[in-house]
Amino acid sequence: MSDASAETSPATTSAFAVLETLVARGLEWVVVCPGARSQALALAAATLEREGALRVVVRIDERSAGFTALGIGSETGRPAAVVTTSGSAVANLHPAVMEAHHAGVPLILLTADRPEELRGIGSNQTTVQEGMFGASVRWMREVSAPEDGVVGAQTAQTVAHGAWSAALGQDPAVPARPGPVHVNLAFREPLSSSHRPRPTVVTMETPTPVKRTALTLERGPRTLVIAGANSGPVAEQVAHEGGWPLVAEVSSGARFGRNLIPHYRAALADTELTDAVERIVLFGHPTLARQVPALIAGRPDINTIVVRSGGEDVNPGHAVTTFTDEVSISSGETDRAWLGAWLRVGAAALSAYEAEQAETSPATRAPDVAAGRSADAASKRAFVAAELAALRTPVTRELLVDAVWRATWPHDRLVIGASRIIRVADRVVPGKKIPVFSNRGLAGIDGTVSTATGISLASGALTRVLVGDITLLHDVGGMWAEPGHPQPRLQIVVANDGGGTIFDSLEVSATADQPDFDRVMLTPQNVNLSALAEAYGFEYQRASTVGELDQALTQPGLRPLLIEVPLER
Template sequence: MTSADANWNHFWSRLIISELVRQGVRYFCISPGSRSTPLTVAAAQHPQARSAIFYDERAAAFHALGYARACGKPAALICTSGTAAANYYPAVIEAAQENIPLVILSADRPPELRDSGANQTIDQVKLFGAYVRWFFDLPAPDGQMDPAFVLRTVDRLLAHSDSGPVHLNCMFREPLAPEDIRLPEGYNQSIQRWEESARPWTRYEKGRTILNEETLNAVIRRINQAENGLVLLGRLNPNQDNEAVVQFCERLGWPVFADITSGWRLSKDLPHAIPYYDWLLSAEQPHFDTVVHLGGRYVSKRLMQLLEKNKPQLYYHIDDTGQTIDPVSVVTARLLVAPDQFCRQALPLMADRKPAQATLHLKNRSEKVGRILDETLHETDALNQPLLSRIVSELLPADGALFLASSLPVREMNWFGSAGKNWLPVAANRGASGIDGTVASAAGFAAGLEQTVTLLIGDLALLHDLNSLLILKNNEQPVIVIVENNHGGGIFHFLPIVEYDAVFESFFATPHQLNFEHAAKMFDLPYFTARTPAELRDVYQQTLKTRRSALIEVTTDRSENAKLHKTILQRIKERL
């Protein structure tokens, strides 16, 4: 008998972890706890399981979310009973909203201790409600049940995980440590074929959905006949076939509005891209008769308002998740196929087009906006928030990636980012658009990509996830944190509440006078400040060379930032 099978708890836990590994789950985010001991030991002893330890379950869950967002494969979370799993909830919601795989293994008390006043015991049954794609309450291990049942349950769990989070609640009785209690002969006989192989008990094979020929022909015929079309790139997975998307945009000739989370907004290689479309929509209101929306959500509020006001006759939303992304009720057809797969299927049927007149017109005006931005943002030697976004977009290394906090940073990179790079992975937690877990998510994104990640984050989001700076110290892949410290909630300066002086500062802007030097020191992270564009460039490039995580703090003024936005908007309207 091996130590892993010292008792029923550890035998079942070995089955769970081994089957997860055989199904391709190799990354385990573990938070220490007693009731989860059998699961933790099984993960720690598996030679192919890669484990990371987290003191805070909320950070663990967001880290796992960032990892899966990057590579498309789920990480497994392991936690003890009680409120530990409840700390996963914000990340579970984000994963559900964005259809990101996530496997939750929560330990629990056995039935006789539930609803009994036993310590560290809450109702964990269906804890995450409708936000998980599948839930199962696994009985406490014993010798009466066929161990094949455990393997089959894990396989069913993973079969549902490709579209979002899943939850396996695992009951354990004591002893929880791997104490040697003699198990009966032949206790694993029913799974002998599994024990003697490296294959999963049951493999679920899922093919990629393709459109049938009749539907595809009808869609492409209408696209070919459209006179004034638009391609909208929403959030796209980093591991998709980019070449198919590029060829589709090139062949179609329509203007392309690329959201920052598509990975294409900062690229110089996307055909017919209109990088500053958000600013253009403040000066003119083009009407598109047909929209092809590839992928998920998009950030631009002006674009959403345009589509609501000038509803297109045809609006194809092409995404394989089946999720409704239609806040202004414009979608006329949903094609449940991956965007890159649709592009590959469509290309042989598409007519070769010259760039549309709308493309040439909008591209010319977008270039003018770029010149206005450069002129306006460099009128002072000091760093401001829009200039910070622009400089960061120019400095990103070709083999790097970008993670953006979901409040002002993601919006400002969409507005001000320069389009001079190759494609690179860009992500933000925009499913539920919370500010929690941003640092942990960025660290997970780096782990999943196995690349250096630059994180652009505001001061309040960093304060909210300050303890996750510890993850950066231990992360194999560096995360360079650039914090825009405007001493409060800068986003509120763009909302109507800014006019109400009696409540604005204290209850919405929530000012503080903190900086992050001592936080960086506490977590043993190199700390730098930058006050000018030259200082930012120098510090950032030095940090890249060290291959270490670091924190760079840039102090800006909330009120001045809002005024600068108004100046830019006024100049664009006057000059276009």
């Protein structure tokens, strides 16, 4: 195959034009996967990184690359670009594209393709890439193989501008929501040249402002603010200004503040409270508590206002009355009794939970500090014994999420995988203003480690990934990182209960043939996680007691760390 040429290649000229235009618009990260057809884009990205214009992450597996870019987009609010070769490489982006679509995360795909004359004739690594992602992309452009450097570069510029605007939901012609966009670029041989074209003179245009709808709310009606995944701190701000109770899921980004209802499920189960709701202001994508969609769908008399967050419009039972892009608070008295009633029910549920925990797990009992300071030897001994018992307490799921929550600071990042662990966290962890991420667009167990890698690289922050064992194994490839390049600062905490134990809560688990159920639903696994960690250059620690877990979580390490926490089924 004649590919690289010392002469100029229109492929290389267009590749630089695409990337330089995106850089002019704000592109910082390109995730590159290897392949021949995409060589012009990959090599241009590497050159631009050496010139200090952008940063490159290399991924072997395109599925992992897609999720890495998704993580970067979630962290920064700006799209990363992913470069792939043609064929099944492109299809491997699909899971991340779907998540980006449903969660409203900006993402730009730059996929290389064969030119027209090589399509549909059984050429190697050639399929129908145009429209491959269907309705999951906001915008798609097919770019035919550039014949001439100048024309190719012009076309590339136009396409790059369009892609950037569409990915951010700033193109008036596409929905005003961030999401994935697809640029399919055909390249003809020579597929690249070593010649560095003159830097692209990027023509900037003033974008047409996108219309956003805004709604002003009076304080008066008895209002409940609900924050689903990816709501952001605005949900807390609205609850605070309105003086309304706030129900905030663990990955909402709004689980903090004085209006937060602890143990909110108890409050949502209290019909005296829910019967009195007159208005709901819903942010983000609620996925963790059945009571939320049930309340909205079951009570069409409630004025439910959905504040759009980027993903698909949330509309349980088609009972939503209003969709808007933003809300503000106008006037009216704060209804202190309303907020107080919700807070009281939440506080009572929290106390009950704490009492129950103290019964079952000594680790959760507050240390008796007075006894520790006491001069009396007997009380001192009792204090030390109690402290030791606490440290030796076996880790439960509740203690695990609690320890991870306590160890995480606002300058860290926390990524929580789907399945049981996020549900437990949502039930028990208190308010704390820390950045929490979770792929709740489709709640897939795929790509979790890769997403965290993108978040860590883009933020430079220590990123803790709390996942189930099957969720980790689904994305083992995400543990790979390029040797000799900046490594993501990852701490993977695996809740290892030997399979997908979430399915034990299904009704069918009681009636199905037990060995069959275990084999096809639980999918038991006994992977040696210590060997796995070693294979990928991770440090490994096993933590089965609260003491070991606290110590592992706070251990300073230069290498990424995998903490295995054995749990009962």
